[in-house]
Amino acid sequence: MSLLGVERVSKRFGGLTAVSDVNLTVETGEIHCLIGPNGAGKSTLFKLIVGIYPPTSGSIRFGDAEITRERPYARVQRGMSIKMQAPSVFKELPVRQNIHVALQQQRSGADLADEQDRLLVLLGLKDDADKPAGVLAHGQQQWLEIGMALALQPKLLLLDEPTAGMSPEETYRTGELIKSLNSGGMTIIVVEHDMTFVRQIAQRVTVLHLGKVFAHGLLEEIIRDPAVAEIYLGKQHNA
Amino acid sequence: MAFLAVLAMALAYPIFADSYDVGNFSYFLIWIFMALGLSLIWGYGGMLSFGQTFFFGIAGYSYGVLAIIMGGGTATMLALALSVLIAALAAAVLGYFMIWGRIGGVFFGIVTLAATLSLAFFLGQTAGPEWHIGAARLNGFNGMKGMDPLTVGDIYIEGTILYYVMISLILIVYLGLRILVNSSIGNVIVAMREDPLRAEMLGYDVRKYQLLTFAVGSGLAGLSGALYTSWGQFITPSSIGLPAAAMPIVWVAFSGRSDLTATLVGSFLLLFGFQTITIYSQQAALVLMGALLLATVMVMPQGFVFGISQLASRHWKRRAALKKPRDSDRDERSQTSGS
Numbered sequence: 001m002s003l004l005g006v007e008r009v010s011k012r013f014g015g016l017t018a019v020s021d022v023n024l025t026v027e028t029g030e031i032h033c034l035i036g037p038n039g040a041g042k043s044t045l046f047k048l049i050v051g052i053y054p055p056t057s058g059s060i061r062f063g064d065a066e067i068t069r070e071r072p073y074a075r076v077q078r079g080m081s082i083k084m085q086a087p088s089v090f091k092e093l094p095v096r097q098n099i100h101v102a103l104q105q106q107r108s109g110a111d112l113a114d115e116q117d118r119l120l121v122l123l124g125l126k127d128d129a130d131k132p133a134g135v136l137a138h139g140q141q142q143w144l145e146i147g148m149a150l151a152l153q154p155k156l157l158l159l160d161e162p163t164a165g166m167s168p169e170e171t172y173r174t175g176e177l178i179k180s181l182n183s184g185g186m187t188i189i190v191v192e193h194d195m196t197f198v199r200q201i202a203q204r205v206t207v208l209h210l211g212k213v214f215a216h217g218l219l220e221e222i223i224r225d226p227a228v229a230e231i232y233l234g235k236q237h238n239a
Numbered sequence: 240m241a242f243l244a245v246l247a248m249a250l251a252y253p254i255f256a257d258s259y260d261v262g263n264f265s266y267f268l269i270w271i272f273m274a275l276g277l278s279l280i281w282g283y284g285g286m287l288s289f290g291q292t293f294f295f296g297i298a299g300y301s302y303g304v305l306a307i308i309m310g311g312g313t314a315t316m317l318a319l320a321l322s323v324l325i326a327a328l329a330a331a332v333l334g335y336f337m338i339w340g341r342i343g344g345v346f347f348g349i350v351t352l353a354a355t356l357s358l359a360f361f362l363g364q365t366a367g368p369e370w371h372i373g374a375a376r377l378n379g380f381n382g383m384k385g386m387d388p389l390t391v392g393d394i395y396i397e398g399t400i401l402y403y404v405m406i407s408l409i410l411i412v413y414l415g416l417r418i419l420v421n422s423s424i425g426n427v428i429v430a431m432r433e434d435p436l437r438a439e440m441l442g443y444d445v446r447k448y449q450l451l452t453f454a455v456g457s458g459l460a461g462l463s464g465a466l467y468t469s470w471g472q473f474i475t476p477s478s479i480g481l482p483a484a485a486m487p488i489v490w491v492a493f494s495g496r497s498d499l500t501a502t503l504v505g506s507f508l509l510l511f512g513f514q515t516i517t518i519y520s521q522q523a524a525l526v527l528m529g530a531l532l533l534a535t536v537m538v539m540p541q542g543f544v545f546g547i548s549q550l551a552s553r554h555w556k557r558r559a560a561l562k563k564p565r566d567s568d569r570d571e572r573s574q575t576s577g578s
Contacts, residue, residue: 050440073439076441088436090433091434093429093430093433104426
């Protein structure tokens, strides 16, 4: 059985249909990229998956559990974790405490302190550990949020534009981190615009356009699809 | 060290002061619990509550009713415990409907203020003889009276004994809150103030933490209310209404809402100042409170006591940092002259 099943999910905001009749299946252990032009409904679909928005219709399954009406915290407790599009960290709290709050559900004492230090080193934030998170650069805040998501040791990690605001080196490092997490067994869904980054990490790709699934399949197939190139990849692909 | 020095001074105070001043100090200390509770709800939990005097009133009237119908004496201790529990339960019920109903931000303040004003107006129209619970008459705007103060056996808890009870209770509550805010629960409370959605996305049901924070903080307002009724052996609706409801906001905002110690110190100083000025003019004292709130919002939004202590701390650190190189220069010079 797949890890995540999104079946015929729609989300309407008044007269606007942001997501329409979307089906998405994510297998255990894959890196799945969601791509599409601005306004395609990618971030809305993420928010539906983690429960920030309730769907107008359709159903969502995680493992063998029906989670369509579950609150976000319950989905996180089942093993989901998300890094949102805009950096979402506790800005007035020190970097160390941001990680601590994420870790304290599963660890305590020396074990927590060791894992906290390991994550701070992994994220390159060891020297900034006592600064308020709000003073970090945009890219560092992205890393911190990724670290908080990782601290939960999720089965399914959702990353919404994880490299926004990062330098090319940081972007490459993020890609390598995602691949190493995946090789450790973590299933990952990534929303991303940067096609170089998508090529670095993706195994399967779903293309959204105007709130609907436009295409899905292996990365190589999607890149070769002229219809996809026309609606989205055109400029970047030819560049 | 400073904490122990202040505690020692507080414990020694009745030895040097006359009984009238000790009684006044006890009166100031009554309100500290309400201020600490608001610091927890607003400063740590991020929920601006105008409901502190609502729960103050519920517990104050509950103590009065219970002390009368249970016959006074040592039963007043039970009346105190029950009235605080009633206030905390009332907070849990009101909080449940607000938090599960997704009332947040400024609307949290509006709903709690509406509840406070409703209770004050309701109690204000209970002057008729039909408004009684057992032998306890509510008495409308004139207020309820006739209850015993806290009593153990034949000993009334008043004067110097009350002062030491207050100091002990403040110590217990302050340390208890310190333990709470430094615990893993406290980490979540602060995190949900910063970003409730992110806290939820870390797997915390923030509603439960908000409810806990609100119930504990409001229960402390209840403790103030019950102690107030016991201290004065009366309570009136004016101790709940709008001017009274605004006071805890001023104390906590001026002191530094996100710091329990600043709230403790600042609230005491303000209560002392307010009481001193009230002797000459109550209106002037109220105007001063309003001016202090305005000054806090415009000049030091994090609170004056907290802000000044932060500035002082930074100043001393800078001085210490400047002193170190000078010391090392002196060492170098002495070595050079020695060689």
